[in-house]
Amino acid sequence: MADAVFLGLAVITIGSAIAALEVRSLIYGSIALMGTLGGIAGFFLLLDSPFVAMFQIAVYIGSIAVLILFTVMLVRRQLIFIKIEDKRRRYAGIGLMLSLMMGLGAIILSSGIKTVTTDEPPVDFRAIGADFLTYYWPALILMGFILAASVIGALTLARREDLTNDQHNA
Amino acid sequence: MSTIAPKFRLSYFLKSITDNAFWAILLLTLIGLPFVQIILFYLELPVIGNRLLDPYLALTILADPSRQIPLIKSLMQTEFFKIAAFPGFGFAALLAAGTIFVERKMLAKLQLRVGPFYCGKIEGILQLMSDGIKLLSKEIIIPAKADKPIFWAAPVLFVGTAAAFVSLIPAARGGWVVADADVGLLAVFAIIGFFPVITVLSAWSANSKFPFIGGIRALHQMVSFEIPLILSVLGVVILTGTLNLTEIVESQYTYWWIIFLPIGAIVFFIAMLAELERIPFDLPEAESEIVAGWLTEFSGMMYGLVQLGSYLKLYAFAGLFVVLFLGGWSGPNIWPPFPQEIIDKGIEMGPITVRLPGLPLLDQQMLNDVLWFVVKTVGVIFFILLPRGVFPRIRIDLLLHIGWYKLIGLSFVNIFIALALVYAGVLGPEGIL
Numbered sequence: 001m002a003d004a005v006f007l008g009l010a011v012i013t014i015g016s017a018i019a020a021l022e023v024r025s026l027i028y029g030s031i032a033l034m035g036t037l038g039g040i041a042g043f044f045l046l047l048d049s050p051f052v053a054m055f056q057i058a059v060y061i062g063s064i065a066v067l068i069l070f071t072v073m074l075v076r077r078q079l080i081f082i083k084i085e086d087k088r089r090r091y092a093g094i095g096l097m098l099s100l101m102m103g104l105g106a107i108i109l110s111s112g113i114k115t116v117t118t119d120e121p122p123v124d125f126r127a128i129g130a131d132f133l134t135y136y137w138p139a140l141i142l143m144g145f146i147l148a149a150s151v152i153g154a155l156t157l158a159r160r161e162d163l164t165n166d167q168h169n170a
Numbered sequence: 171m172s173t174i175a176p177k178f179r180l181s182y183f184l185k186s187i188t189d190n191a192f193w194a195i196l197l198l199t200l201i202g203l204p205f206v207q208i209i210l211f212y213l214e215l216p217v218i219g220n221r222l223l224d225p226y227l228a229l230t231i232l233a234d235p236s237r238q239i240p241l242i243k244s245l246m247q248t249e250f251f252k253i254a255a256f257p258g259f260g261f262a263a264l265l266a267a268g269t270i271f272v273e274r275k276m277l278a279k280l281q282l283r284v285g286p287f288y289c290g291k292i293e294g295i296l297q298l299m300s301d302g303i304k305l306l307s308k309e310i311i312i313p314a315k316a317d318k319p320i321f322w323a324a325p326v327l328f329v330g331t332a333a334a335f336v337s338l339i340p341a342a343r344g345g346w347v348v349a350d351a352d353v354g355l356l357a358v359f360a361i362i363g364f365f366p367v368i369t370v371l372s373a374w375s376a377n378s379k380f381p382f383i384g385g386i387r388a389l390h391q392m393v394s395f396e397i398p399l400i401l402s403v404l405g406v407v408i409l410t411g412t413l414n415l416t417e418i419v420e421s422q423y424t425y426w427w428i429i430f431l432p433i434g435a436i437v438f439f440i441a442m443l444a445e446l447e448r449i450p451f452d453l454p455e456a457e458s459e460i461v462a463g464w465l466t467e468f469s470g471m472m473y474g475l476v477q478l479g480s481y482l483k484l485y486a487f488a489g490l491f492v493v494l495f496l497g498g499w500s501g502p503n504i505w506p507p508f509p510q511e512i513i514d515k516g517i518e519m520g521p522i523t524v525r526l527p528g529l530p531l532l533d534q535q536m537l538n539d540v541l542w543f544v545v546k547t548v549g550v551i552f553f554i555l556l557p558r559g560v561f562p563r564i565r566i567d568l569l570l571h572i573g574w575y576k577l578i579g580l581s582f583v584n585i586f587i588a589l590a591l592v593y594a595g596v597l598g599p600e601g602i603l
Contacts, residue, residue, distance in 0.1 A: 062363020
């Protein structure tokens with residue numbers, strides 16, 4: 001059962017990833033990208049970590065894919081893309097991807113991952129949260145500061161001096 | 171050969187009669203008989219001349235309910251029943267249909283109008299049915315330059331996503347929920363994230379300017395109000411220490427969280443109104459500016475599906491508010507107990523005594539839970555409907571200003587209140603309450 005689900009998810013993920021690159025319409029491409037991200041969420045569910053899967057759906061499909069869709073809808077395709085695609089580049093790209101995949105696969109298979117067998121239950125997300133708040137608290141604080149700094153930076157960059165603030169006070 | 175019906179053939183006539191008879195018998199056995207049997211247990215049936223004067227006697231003998239009750243009970247434990255009927259789609263669609271009618275009638279009363287009046291004898295009670303038949307029989311018109319696959323898929327996806335949202339809302343204790351997920355609250359937010367995608371895709375695919383403007387507005391509004399929606403719930407998660415919606419309800423048997431987190435409840439309610447695109451936040455379908463917003467090009471049953479989905483979403487949000495802040499199904503026990511003598515002695519009907527093993531069909535606790543859940547949900551739905559008769563529509567910049575500045579700030583205040591309650595030792599795992 002799990003193998004069939006894994007195969008189905010792999011087909012969905014890889015197929016929609018190829019479609020995301022190859023489909024002519026950019027809207028359909030971004031829908032296919034959503035399929036890829038959803039397939040990855042399915043892998044997380046298969047690995048007994050629904051917490052990560054839900055965040056994958058909420059963040060990647062709910063926010064990032066929407067952002068891409070929104071951007072694609074608002075720009076005209078002809079203005080931002082100049083096609084520099086010919087057959088040699090295409091086959092070189094496919095060859096590069098295949099060699100990279102085979103290399104990575106060989107490394108992973110020879111790393112002894114097939115001999116690892118474990119019956120331990122999956123790590124509870126509460127345990128991860130407790131670790132973050134106790135042992136790894138400096139990392140958490142640092143991440144919080146970096147995120148806050150980037151949000152403040154984004155607000156500063158997006159601020160427009162020429163607009164008066166009157167309409168907000170209305 | 172008749173001139174009135176030139177294609178009349180006796181075999182077709184017989185076939186139509188037998189078809190009708192088949193459907194009548196099927197519907198009677200599947201819906202009519204169980205309904206009558208459930209209702210009759212709570213009715214005092216008249217005994218005239220040492221015999222119940224009721225067609226039920228004949229039906230009882232005919233259908234032998236002593237064999238049916240265990241069957242119904244086992245059917246009610248199946249996943250299919252949960253998905254299709256009780257805490258799932260059927261229940262939610264029933265409440266949604268009621269909501270549509272009550273909304274129209276109440277809005278009319280608020281504005282000193284009559285509202286639906288002519289369908290059915292009493293106060294236009296059949297208006298909903300006539301609307302449904304009208305939508306079903308109307309032609310579905312697709313704009314000539316629309317993107318057909320997405321345009322067709324969008325209403326179906328909208329209803330499907332709303333139904334997935336409904337499936338996460340628990341209605342009573344003892345597992346009366348379709349999907350009892352350990353990360354239920356996160357799953358809710360993952361599902362809510364699909365609505366802007368579907369909205370903006372359907373708006374784009376119609377290839378018309380009013381849907382596109384409405385879709386862009388919907389996207390702005392939904393994406394920016396998701397943030398206060400999520401942040402305002404974090405207070406409840408901090409106090410309960412769980413994301414499971416059933417456990418969140420169980421933590422409120424003594425105190426409802428709205429008592430300790432009123433700011434969070436208010437922020438959640440306002441963000442909920444914006445997510446549901448209801449007045450005063452109905453800019454995506456502002457009918458006086460952009461025809462019907464992103465619904466402009468939908469016709470016939472496609473429009474009906476979108477409406478069904480949006481009212482299912484309304485029920486699900488109201489249920490989520492009840493689960494998070496109003497204690498879910500907790501409430502005093504007011505449902506009358508099942509008559510004991512029916513369990514002990516069976517039902518005596520003149521010369522016949524029918525003993526029914528496996529009664530009662532539903533235990534008293536579950537019915538009481540459902541009663542309280544429905545009462546609270548209907549109350550919340552009432553408060554969602556009420557602003558429509560009171561407030562005007564607000565401008566988009568004011569809407570975004572409220573979302574990004576005020577509601578996010580207030581939800582952080584709410585989080586700090588929750589943290590203060592935990593660290594002061596009032597609530598939480600080792601709290602005094």
